[in-house]
Amino acid sequence: xxxxxxxxxxxxxxxxxxxxxxxxxxxxxxxxxxxxxxxxxxxxxxxxxxxxxxxxxxxxxxxxxxxxxxxxxxxxxxxxxxxxxxxxxxxxxxxxxxxxxxxxxxxxxxxxxxxxxxxxxxxxxxxxxxxxxxxxxxxxxxxxxxxxxxxxxxxxxxxxxxxxxxxxxxxxxxxxxxxx
DNA sequence: ACCCCGATCGTA
DNA sequence: ACGATCGGGGTT
Numbered sequence: 001x002x003x004x005x006x007x008x009x010x011x012x013x014x015x016x017x018x019x020x021x022x023x024x025x026x027x028x029x030x031x032x033x034x035x036x037x038x039x040x041x042x043x044x045x046x047x048x049x050x051x052x053x054x055x056x057x058x059x060x061x062x063x064x065x066x067x068x069x070x071x072x073x074x075x076x077x078x079x080x081x082x083x084x085x086x087x088x089x090x091x092x093x094x095x096x097x098x099x100x101x102x103x104x105x106x107x108x109x110x111x112x113x114x115x116x117x118x119x120x121x122x123x124x125x126x127x128x129x130x131x132x133x134x135x136x137x138x139x140x141x142x143x144x145x146x147x148x149x150x151x152x153x154x155x156x157x158x159x160x161x162x163x164x165x166x167x168x169x170x171x172x173x174x175x176x177x178x179x180x
Numbered sequence: 181a182c183c184c185c186g187a188t189c190g191t192a
Numbered sequence: 193a194c195g196a197t198c199g200g201g202g203t204t
Binding site: 049052055056057058071072073074075076 | 196197198199200201202
């Protein structure tokens, strides 16, 4: 199966975040369509974990593109990101929505929220720092589907609220996928 | 050692 | 509207 290359992630983070919408996320025996993303990038984004500089946690964001960045939030939930842009420029895309089909394939489940996605797929801190360009069972793959999306302000942050760096599929597009 | 807070979620 | 739950990062 074809997959996204390192060059796909080695680009402007807003572009990557937008183009990840509608792509497939594969993790072990799970496959889902990405329906929502958020961009965190650069040295001047107060909502980014990299805003405080390079630390033990954020150093992965300063590394090369195409690696997973996973962190624990609120002591309970893991969030999945993919590192973007060239090395030394801190940036990543948070995966916030995933459309998956259950084993009976009769219906879709929409995982709306980064914590729900990791909980359902079984992604923990153990998957932090994985190379999703070469990993055999953890990567992003292209699809034929083209899904329209909208830009909104990012969720759950106290600073950087002005930026429209959240991207999510339009409601009718999602309903179409859900076959409702 | 201590303190504050957080890229969330389920329940009320 | 609120509590759960704990690691990260800054300060003492």
